[in-house]
Amino acid sequence: MAKKPDLRRFPGFYGITLLCLFLLYAPLIIVAIYSFNDSQSITIWGGASLRWYEDVFWGLEADKFKQAAVNSLTIAVTAAIAATIIATMAATAMLRAGSFRGKGASFALINLPLMVPEIVTAVATLIFFSAIGFTTGIMTILVAHIVFCIPFAYLPIAARMEGIEDVYEQAAQDLYATRWEAFRLVLLPLMMPGIISGFLLAFIISLDDFIITNFVKGAGVETLPTAIFGAVKQGIKPNIMAISTLLLLVSILFVTLSYFAGRMGQNRQ
Amino acid sequence: MPDGNGTIAVDIDNVTKRYGDFTALRDVSLAIADNEFFTLLGPSGCGKTTLLRCIAGFEDISAGAIRLYGDPIAELPPNRRPVNTVFQQYALFPHMDITRNVMFGLLRLGKSESEARKRAGEVLELVQLTQFATRLPAQLSGGQQQRVALARALAPNPKVLLLDEPLSALDLKLRQAVRLELQQLQHETGITFIFVTHDQEEALTMSDRIAVISDGRVQQVGTARAIYEEPNNKFVADFIGETNLIDVAVAAIDGATATCTLPGGAQFTCPAASGAHSGQGHLSVRPERVSLTDPAQAPLSGTVSRLIYLGTDMHVDVTLADGETVTARVQNSADTTIPEKGQTVGLNFEAGAARLLVD
Ligand SMILES: Nc1ncnc2c1ncn2[C@@H]1O[C@H](COP(=O)(O)OP(=O)(O)OP(=O)(O)O)[C@@H](O)[C@H]1O
Ligand SMILES: [Mg+2]
Numbered sequence: 109m110a111k112k113p114d115l116r117r118f119p120g121f122y123g124i125t126l127l128c129l130f131l132l133y134a135p136l137i138i139v140a141i142y143s144f145n146d147s148q149s150i151t152i153w154g155g156a157s158l159r160w161y162e163d164v165f166w167g168l169e170a171d172k173f174k175q176a177a178v179n180s181l182t183i184a185v186t187a188a189i190a191a192t193i194i195a196t197m198a199a200t201a202m203l204r205a206g207s208f209r210g211k212g213a214s215f216a217l218i219n220l221p222l223m224v225p226e227i228v229t230a231v232a233t234l235i236f237f238s239a240i241g242f243t244t245g246i247m248t249i250l251v252a253h254i255v256f257c258i259p260f261a262y263l264p265i266a267a268r269m270e271g272i273e274d275v276y277e278q279a280a281q282d283l284y285a286t287r288w289e290a291f292r293l294v295l296l297p298l299m300m301p302g303i304i305s306g307f308l309l310a311f312i313i314s315l316d317d318f319i320i321t322n323f324v325k326g327a328g329v330e331t332l333p334t335a336i337f338g339a340v341k342q343g344i345k346p347n348i349m350a351i352s353t354l355l356l357l358v359s360i361l362f363v364t365l366s367y368f369a370g371r372m373g374q375n376r377q
Numbered sequence: 378m379p380d381g382n383g384t385i386a387v388d389i390d391n392v393t394k395r396y397g398d399f400t401a402l403r404d405v406s407l408a409i410a411d412n413e414f415f416t417l418l419g420p421s422g423c424g425k426t427t428l429l430r431c432i433a434g435f436e437d438i439s440a441g442a443i444r445l446y447g448d449p450i451a452e453l454p455p456n457r458r459p460v461n462t463v464f465q466q467y468a469l470f471p472h473m474d475i476t477r478n479v480m481f482g483l484l485r486l487g488k489s490e491s492e493a494r495k496r497a498g499e500v501l502e503l504v505q506l507t508q509f510a511t512r513l514p515a516q517l518s519g520g521q522q523q524r525v526a527l528a529r530a531l532a533p534n535p536k537v538l539l540l541d542e543p544l545s546a547l548d549l550k551l552r553q554a555v556r557l558e559l560q561q562l563q564h565e566t567g568i569t570f571i572f573v574t575h576d577q578e579e580a581l582t583m584s585d586r587i588a589v590i591s592d593g594r595v596q597q598v599g600t601a602r603a604i605y606e607e608p609n610n611k612f613v614a615d616f617i618g619e620t621n622l623i624d625v626a627v628a629a630i631d632g633a634t635a636t637c638t639l640p641g642g643a644q645f646t647c648p649a650a651s652g653a654h655s656g657q658g659h660l661s662v663r664p665e666r667v668s669l670t671d672p673a674q675a676p677l678s679g680t681v682s683r684l685i686y687l688g689t690d691m692h693v694d695v696t697l698a699d700g701e702t703v704t705a706r707v708q709n710s711a712d713t714t715i716p717e718k719g720q721t722v723g724l725n726f727e728a729g730a731a732r733l734l735v736d
Contacts, residue, residue: 278435279468281455283482284533293481297472 136356143349150344160350169339173351176335180315183250183331188311191257192265195306196299198258199266200291204274222259229256230323237324244326252324253314260313261306264370268302269295301372308366312359384411384446386537386569387432392441394427394593401427402593404441409537409571410585411446414563416572418580419590420616425573426465428590429539432571434458445536456485460537461530465545467522469514475501475525476510482533500528503562520551527562537569544579556583577617581605589613609650611734614661621667621703623660623677627733630655635733640699643676649733659734664706666730669693669716675723677703681716691715695724 115121143161147154164173198218202211221229233252234244242248276298280290296303318333325334332355339348387409394402401424409415417425430436432443434455443451450458461482469478476497483493501507504524514522523543530538543559544552560583563570574580580587581601589596589604589612597609608614611622625637628644635649637658647660672678682702683694693705693716703724707713716722 273466273468275464275466275468276470278455279462279464279470280481281435282433282460282462283529284456284485285481286456287454289485294470 139349140353140356142346143353145346145349148346150346150349160346163347164350164354167347169347172330173332173335176330176332179246179249179329180331180333183246183253184311184314186250187253187257187314188261188307190254191261191310192303192307194254195258195261195265195310196303198262199269200295203266203269204277204295218262219259221256226256226319230320233320234323244324244329246326246329248324248326249321249329249331252320253317256317256320257310257314261310264305264309264366265299265302268299268305268370272298301369304369305366308362308369312362312366315362316355316359385409385444386411386413386446387571388442388444388447389428389432390442390444392428392431392443393439394424394431394436395439400593402431402438405590405593405595406441407588407595407598409569411569412567414560414570414572414583414585416574416580416584416587417590418574418577418587418616419596421575423590424593425575425590426541427593429462429541429571429573432458432537433460433462433539459535460539461533461535462539463523463526463530463541463543465541465543467514467526467543467546469522469525469529471514474511474513475506475517478514478525479529479532481529486533496532497528500532503531503565504528504558519546520555523547523555527559531562531566531568534566535568537571540570540572542573542575544574545576552579559583581617589616591616607648607650607732608661608734609652611659611661611736614732614734619664619704621660621662621664622734623662623701623703625658625660625733627653627655627658637733639676640697640701641677645676645728645731647728647731647733650735652735653733654735659736660731661734662703662726662731664692664704665690666726667703667705668725669695669705669707670723670725672721672723675725677724678721679703679724681718681720681722684715684718693722695722 142150142153144156144158145154146157146159164170195218198214202215202218233255237244237248272295276294277290280294281287285293316333317331318337321331322334322337325331330338332351336348336351336355339345385408387407389405389407389409392402392405393400405424405428407415417428419425427436431438431451434450434453434457438451441451442449445459470481473481476494479497479500480493483496484490488496498507498510501510504527506521506524506528509517509521509525514525517525523546526543540559544555547555556579559570559572572583584601586598586600587604588598591612597604597613599607604613605617608617608620614620615622623640625639625645627635627637629636630649630653633648633651634646635653635658636644636646637660639645639660645660677697679695679697681693682696683692685692685694688709690709691707693707695703695705697703705724707715
């Protein structure tokens, strides 16, 4: 095999790399640093302090943000659980039920939400809810979140299941397990890393969602992203940076967990 | 045949298995006796695994019937058939320790936790794995995993044990040791074994009876000795051990005896396989039954074209006048004279050592 060209020798490699890293992470780093700023300004450094974090938790707008955070977490946990269950069933049907009519179409349907522009889904969902007379509120957000979280939960679950040969389930059935017992006692535990990974991904996607949530939320119901957006519209205060930094930390934590959940399974077999 | 009382454990009755328009098994009929060590032997892709999967219940059969001690089982799902399988890849449950793996079938049969644990302990002792009881499968060597797979399949005390090339992942030394263990285990437990292999030596050394399969068809069923010494057709003679196939003209068939004309023109009378007919045929002679003699007194003669030294004995390839090559296996003892390359030698064999075969 020919030796692969060394990427680092291409002209401008380091320049382009640094530029990309800068564009990707500089804004996040700046927000994280300025969330510890002691000054009222969002651009002038006035010494380090935790005053904006205090403001988030105990300040004037604290109740609003707390309610939004509770909503966000409730929705994210519920939507992720529901989406994970649905995605697990979908993956089982797609990968373990042999071939059936409409299998290709089902696969496309499950993954379609990944391809459709989010704004289109948002508008369509809103129109759908008003057409069936579903009053907007926390329930509409929840239903919408479950739906768009399914493909995100599906991907790691299906990837995991694909890697498990069906000989394990056959061995279980050979040892007198019914199909359900073979699923519950053998396939499900082997799939667990994929399921955890799918759950965490769905959770993070739901927690971070803004566009769809903003469309389908009822008046007065806020999640963290919509609350932040609302606050920013009245001018950016440093407390927004503190909230954003907290949200970023939660995201990083969950993505990391999801990554390790995926890895965990690979060492097992 | 084993010492059984003649009961048929597994009766495979005209089973055909088709995948789409590909036929993997054609009209396979086998009667496997109770307590028998029965081997399915054949080249890769001949349908051995398919037949085993039909018995275990992982494949529906397209035609025919399968009976277990007289009861038709072809309609039952795998978990309702009292047979257990040792899978080729072992398929040990990676998330359960060895004891849990062995207990699995017992618990599914409704045994209590303590009963299952006790029985698992017994079976693990039988396969000498007691000290590994709490390990995970990934923490065992290939040979140990193979024995766990065996223990797991034996624990529920099945009527029939199906083994799909269980030794193929082991190295030669270990394979030979495990062969003996398996045979012994079969004697001790009295369970009917249906053993799949493509290794003829394995089949010959372990089995009560062997079914040679090729192309989804049973070519011959018999004891190791019958299959080796009285092959039914060219495929069986060629697949089991080494043989010389000499083209002959068949002059006459009288029952199980044929008179044929050898390439040099000599007449030769020998046993014939059923179905042999006059016309063209093949004479099968094992290399160890061919002796080298004086060309003047031998029915066949040719020139030595190759000598292969194998330690205990020597292969001598002799090319006949018509270009065919016959191999003789000569013992490497003090009183044998080894011919030289290019020398003209005679080839001799007894009538009983040769056999007329059909294609
Ligand atoms: N699900 C399937 N669909 C189509 N063809 C199949 C299927 N399973 C097996 N076959 C074919 O049936 C034939 C017999 O396969 P089988 O696995 O029984 O072979 P085998 O004798 O066990 O070979 P090996 O020694 O390599 O394991 C093969 O030609 C194979 O390609
Ligand atoms: Mg096979």
